[in-house]
Structures are given as structure tokens and as C-alpha cells.
Amino acid sequence: MFQDISTVFWRDWVVLKQRMKTFIFSRMVTPVLYLVAFGWGLGRNVQVEGGSYLDFIVPGILALNSMNISFNSVGSPLNMSRLYHKTLEEYLVAPISPVAFVLGKILSGTMRGLISSAIIIVLSYLFGARFHVNIQFALIVTLNCMAFSGLGFVAAMLINSHEDMGNFSTYVLLPMSFLCATFFNISKLPTVVRTIIELLPLTHCTYALRAIGAGGNAPLASWINLIVYVLVLVGVSVWTMERVRK
Amino acid sequence: MIQIKGLVKKFGDRVAVNQLDLEIGSGEVFGLLGPNGAGKTTIIRMLTMLTRPTAGEIHINNCTLPADEEQVKAMLGIVPQHFNLDPDLSVGENLELHGRLHHMAAEDRKLRMAELLEYVELQERVHDKVQSLSGGMKRRLMIARALFHRPRILFLDEPTVGLDPQVRRKLWDLIRRLHSEKFTVLLTTHYIEEAEALCGRVAILEKGKLIALGSPEELRRRTGEYVVEWTEGDGRETRFFHDRSEAANFAGTLTLTATIRRSNLEDVFVEMTGRKVID
Numbered sequence: 001m002f003q004d005i006s007t008v009f010w011r012d013w014v015v016l017k018q019r020m021k022t023f024i025f026s027r028m029v030t031p032v033l034y035l036v037a038f039g040w041g042l043g044r045n046v047q048v049e050g051g052s053y054l055d056f057i058v059p060g061i062l063a064l065n066s067m068n069i070s071f072n073s074v075g076s077p078l079n080m081s082r083l084y085h086k087t088l089e090e091y092l093v094a095p096i097s098p099v100a101f102v103l104g105k106i107l108s109g110t111m112r113g114l115i116s117s118a119i120i121i122v123l124s125y126l127f128g129a130r131f132h133v134n135i136q137f138a139l140i141v142t143l144n145c146m147a148f149s150g151l152g153f154v155a156a157m158l159i160n161s162h163e164d165m166g167n168f169s170t171y172v173l174l175p176m177s178f179l180c181a182t183f184f185n186i187s188k189l190p191t192v193v194r195t196i197i198e199l200l201p202l203t204h205c206t207y208a209l210r211a212i213g214a215g216g217n218a219p220l221a222s223w224i225n226l227i228v229y230v231l232v233l234v235g236v237s238v239w240t241m242e243r244v245r246k
Numbered sequence: 247m248i249q250i251k252g253l254v255k256k257f258g259d260r261v262a263v264n265q266l267d268l269e270i271g272s273g274e275v276f277g278l279l280g281p282n283g284a285g286k287t288t289i290i291r292m293l294t295m296l297t298r299p300t301a302g303e304i305h306i307n308n309c310t311l312p313a314d315e316e317q318v319k320a321m322l323g324i325v326p327q328h329f330n331l332d333p334d335l336s337v338g339e340n341l342e343l344h345g346r347l348h349h350m351a352a353e354d355r356k357l358r359m360a361e362l363l364e365y366v367e368l369q370e371r372v373h374d375k376v377q378s379l380s381g382g383m384k385r386r387l388m389i390a391r392a393l394f395h396r397p398r399i400l401f402l403d404e405p406t407v408g409l410d411p412q413v414r415r416k417l418w419d420l421i422r423r424l425h426s427e428k429f430t431v432l433l434t435t436h437y438i439e440e441a442e443a444l445c446g447r448v449a450i451l452e453k454g455k456l457i458a459l460g461s462p463e464e465l466r467r468r469t470g471e472y473v474v475e476w477t478e479g480d481g482r483e484t485r486f487f488h489d490r491s492e493a494a495n496f497a498g499t500l501t502l503t504a505t506i507r508r509s510n511l512e513d514v515f516v517e518m519t520g521r522k523v524i525d
Contacts, residue, residue: 007346015334086330093294094347095319245298 004096008104009111016112027069027116028123034061035127038183048185051214058124058131059209060182062117063144067202070113070145071173074105075152079165082156082244098241102153102234109149110142117141131213140218143226144205150233157240181206201229247272248293248399248432253302255288255454262288264454266302270432270447272398275425277445278434279511285454286434287327290403293432294324306399320348323392327404327434329384331376337363337387338372341394348395362390366420382413389420400424402433406440418443438512448511452519465514473513476504486517 016023034057043053082088091101121133155168179186180202186194197203204225208218248270255263263285270276278286291297293304295315304311309318331340338359345355363369366386368379376384385405392400402421406414421444424431435441441448442462450458450465458465470486472493477483486509487493497504 003349004347007343010346011332011335011343014339018334085333086326086328087332089296089326089330090332090344091347092296093319093322093324094344095316095349096347245296 001097001100004100005104005107007096008091008101009108012105012108013111016108023112023115024119027065027119030068031061031065031120031123035123035129039127039129052129054124054127054129055131055213056210057183058120058129059213060180060206061124062120062141062209063180063202063205064177064182065120066113066117066141066145067148067176067205068173069116070109070148071152071155071169073112073152074109074149075156075165075168076162078105078153078156079159079162083160083162088244092245098238101241102150102237105153106146106149106234106237109152110145113145113149114138114141117145132215134212136218137209137212140205140208140212140222140226143223143230144201147201147226147229147233150230150237153237154233154240157237157244176200176202181210199225201226247305247307248430249303249305250289250293251303251305253289253292253304254300255285255292255297256300262454263292263299266454266456268449268456268459270430272307272430273425273428274447275421275431275433275445277441277448278432278451279436279438279441279448279515280451281436283453284451286436286451287403288454289451290324290326290401290432290434294322294401295319320395321397321399323395323397323400325385325388325392325400325402325405327407329381329388331384331387331391333375333377336373336375337368337379340376340387341391344391344394350395358394358396362393365393366390380413382409382416385409385413385417386420389417393424399430399432402431404434404436406435406437414440438510438515441511450511450515450518452515457518458514462511465511466509469509469514469517471509472506473509474500474504474506476500476502478502484513484516486513 035054038057039054043057046053048056078088124131155165159165159168179197180200181197182202186197186203189197204222208222208226212218248268250266250268253263253266254261266289278289280286288297292299293306295312295318298312306318307321311318332343335343341359341362342355345358350358359372360369363372366389368383368387368390371379371383376387379387405421406417409417418440421431421433433444445462447459447461448465449456460468467488470488472487472490474485474487474493474497475482485496487496490506493506497506
């Protein structure tokens with residue numbers, strides 16, 4: 001099993017190594033824009049929860065960026081592999097289990113998410129943000145990356161056109177990017193809306209990173225939320241691999 | 247040996263494969279011949295576990311599908327109709343990935359890569375991206391990849407479709423070489439001359455049903471080895487004969503210009519179904 005997971009991961013690592021420079025530079029664009037617009041621009045005159053707006057939004061930017069990168073690192077290439085290049089068949093006819101394939105892909109998406117998160121942490125410090133980074137912080141980002149790699153896997157296996165993959169991002173990821181406590185405190189939102197938002201993993205990732213970044217601990221509810229999402233999405237991913245042969 | 251009993255595949259109400267029974271012996275080059283939509287690719291997909299059958303049994307070398315899936319996967323080499331090489335990897339990396347997926351040791355992968363790239367004459371292209379290869383080269387690489395883990399059974403789904411005649415002949419030589427090395431080869435094709443040139447036995451399929459089975463020679467003999475062909479009105483007429491003199495006598499009775507030629511599998515197909523393999 002471990003050998004099969006590492007084979008799936010190896011393939012994605014070979015591809016990433018070839019494009020590492022492009023990957024790193026392209027991943028810097030969005031966070032730099034967010035940091036300039038919301039940190040330096042809008043944030044200069046805004047105080048949130050007694051601190052600077054820049055310190056407030058950095059955990060949110062980290063959460064949403066790791067979500068986007070992990071989702072797109074798995075979702076788009078896998079959807080292309082299944083529908084266009086048909087390279088998924090090479091794995092389906094090989095003696096490896098669906099679980100190994102799913103875990104290999106999720107780990108690969110997580111790795112990309114973590115690399116881009118590391119870039120944002122460095123950039124945020126350069127922009128003057130102050131926050132603590134420790135093992136707990138890294139684990140929360142890892143869980144977030146795993147959850148959204150899993151979501152990318154499920155979307156890639158269930159959605160039957162590349163255009164609809166784009167629509168999925170527009171209707172699911174984009175609203176989450178802005179609503180899941182990333183850029184503002186959601187406590188003043190209507191109760192129904194807030195309750196729905198608080199069920200989403202990105203909200204808990206943001207809460208947890210904000211708490212750890214400020215020198216505290218991640219809330220237990222956030223750990224549970226993220227772990228449950230990871231387990232459910234890995235399970236559904238395996239189911240989609242079984243289903244593809246029907 | 248491959249044994250197929252009562253195999254059925256339905257997609258909704260459409261029956262793609264209808265009660266197929268077949269036995270393919272070890273070391274045989276066996277052809278599935280039929281027009282597009284005859285069910286050839288669906289049969290290959292069921293044999294390779296890419297699609298689950300609706301009903302029926304598949305046994306490969308005393309293993310049963312899907313129960314013995316892992317063992318069967320190790321025995322099979324698969325060359326699909328479409329190019330499914332990884333475009334982000336080089337020639338060598340595509341083979342390396344295949345070897346890793348089949349749990350081959352690093353040293354073995356290295357030796358096998360050198361051996362097979364030489365076999366398919368791509369040793370100079372090992373570091374090139376697959377996107378830079380021609381269609382014929384890609385097909386040869388796919389054959390090398392299918393053979394990489396030393397399977398004994400090779401499935402080739404329309405192996406020469408879209409290739410120019412010269413490249414097609416080269417691939418035929420490669421398939422003949424595999425046959426001489428005792429590989430069991432199951433190939434699908436809608437090219438009559440390909441089935442005749444390569445296959446020891448052929449199953450002719452029409453709308454998912456087996457309509458004829460035998461060697462190309464047997465099938466031609468059954469229908470008639472000689473054909474008298476003439477044009478009448480808007481259509482082309484044919485009549486089959488078992489010997490040439492009977493055909494010549496019949497042609498002599500026609501007032502129209504007629505040609506006499508040896509029959510082929512296309513004639514067998516037309517005689518049985520009333521339509522051509524490629525309509």
C-alpha cells in the first residue's frame with residue numbers, strides 16, 4: 001500500500017519538480033495582491049479585534065490560498081486525466097488499490113498547498129504581519145489542504161466537463177473564499193447564514209489559524225470539523241474510484 | 247487461456263455486448279472484427295476491468311474476474327485505442343511509472359527500460375516528452391509500456407487506427423514478433439486486411455453479437471472463396487463460389503462486365519449482415 005501511494009505521489013512530484021519555479025512565482029501573485037490591497041491599502045486605517053487588519057487577514061489568506069491550491073492541484077489535472085488525456089486508465093488497470101491512488105493524489109495536493117502556504121508565510125512577514133507559526137499551525141494547514149485536495153478529487157471524478165469544473169470553483173470555492181471569516185468577523189451575520197458558514201471547513205481553518213497565530217490554541221471544534229471533513233472526503237473519493245468502473 | 251461465457255454489457259437500455267461466448271487459446275493471435283459500435287472496445291474494457299459486465303463470466307488463465315482482479319492485472323498488457331501516455335512525463339518516465347505501478351524492482355525497471363526501448367526502436371528518445379513523438383512512435387511506446395511488466399496476454403484495441411500504411415506495416419511486424427514469442431494477443435480492428443494479416447482466428451461482431459468465428463481461411467471457405475462482382479443499376483452485386491471455374495462459368499452467363507476475385511473477410515461480413523465493416 002505504502003509503495004503504491006508513493007508511486008502516485010512520485011509521478012506528481014516529477015511533474016512539480018519540472019515546474020517548480022513557475023509554480024512558486026505564480027503562487028505569489030494572488031497573496032501579494034491580497035496583502036497589498038487589504039493589508040497595506042484598506043488595512044492601514046482599520047483595526048480589528050484590537051489588532052492590525054493585516055494580522056487579522058493573514059490567517060484568512062493562508063486558509064483560502066491553501067484551499068484553492070490544494071483543490072486545483074488535484075481537481076483540474078485529475079479531471080483532465082480522466083476525461084481528456086485518459087491517463088487515469090493506466091492506474092485503473094494497474095494492480096494498485098483505489099485507496100492508495102486516492103491517498104497518493106491527496107498527499108500530492110497537500111504538498112502543493114503546503115509549499116504555497118510557506119510562500120505566503122514568508123511574504124506576510126515581509127509585509128510586516130506578526131503571527132506565531134508552530135507545529136499546531138502547520139497541522140491545521142495540512143488538514144485544510146487534505147480536505148480540499150479530497151474535494152478536488154471528488155469533483156474531478158464526478159464532474160464530466162472541464163468547464164463545469166470551473167463552474168464548481170465559481171459556485172463553491174469563490175463564495176467560501178470571501179465568506180468563511182477570511183476577511184471579516186462573521187459574528188454580525190444573520191444567525192442562519194452564520195450557522196451554515198460555521199459548518200464549513202475553511203471557516204474552522206481560519207478560526208484555528210487566527211487563534212494559533214495570536215499565540216493561543218486551535219479550538220477543539222475546529223480540529224474535529226477538519227478531521228471529519230478529511231475522513232469523509234477520503235471515503236467519498238475512494239467511492240468515486242470504484243464507481244468509475246461501473 | 248481466456249474464457250468468456252454469456253457475457254452481457256448494457257448501458258441503460260442499449261445492449262453493447264449480447265451473450266458472448268468465446269475461448270481464446272494461449273499463444274493465439276485472436277481478432278475481434280466489426281464496425282464501430284459492434285462492442286469490440288467494450289469487450290476489451292470488460293476483460294481489462296475498466297468496465298464491469300452486466301452479466302456473464304470471464305476466466306483468464308484459471309483466474310476469475312472480478313474476484314482475482316489483482317492476479318489478472320499482472321498478467322495483462324493493454325494498449326488502448328486512444329493515446330493515453332502521460333503528456334507531462336518523458337518517454338522513460340512513462341515506462342518508469344508503469345514499472346512502479348506493477349511493483350517492479352528499481353534494477354529490473356532499469357534493465358527492462360533499456361531492453362524495451364531498443365525493441366520498439368525508441369532508445370534515442372528516452373528523455374523526450376511524449377508530446378514530441380509521432381503517432382507511430384507513441385503507439386510503439388504504448389506497446390513497450392504494455393509489455394514492461396512481462397505480461398503473457400496483450401490486448402490491442404485498434405492498434406493501427408489513424409496511422410499511415412508504412413507505420414501500420416511496422417506495427418504488424420511487431421505484433422508478428424510477439425506471436426512468435428508465444429504471447430497471447432487479442433486485438434480489435436475494423437481493418438479487414440489487418441485481421442487477415444495477423445490473426446489466427448477471428449470473431450466477427452455485429453451490434454454486440456458474435457455472428458461468425460473461425461480462421462480467416464475457414465470463414466472465407468464457408469462463404470465461398472471466389473466472388474463474382476458486377477454492377478447492376480445503382481448497386482454492386484456479388485455472388486460467391488467455392489471454386490474458380492464455377493465462378494468463371496457464372497460470369498460468362500452475365501451480359502454485364504463482371505470481375506472475379508478471391509473473397510475476403512469484408513465479403514464474409516457483408517454476406518452475413520448486409521452491410522460493410524466501414525459504412
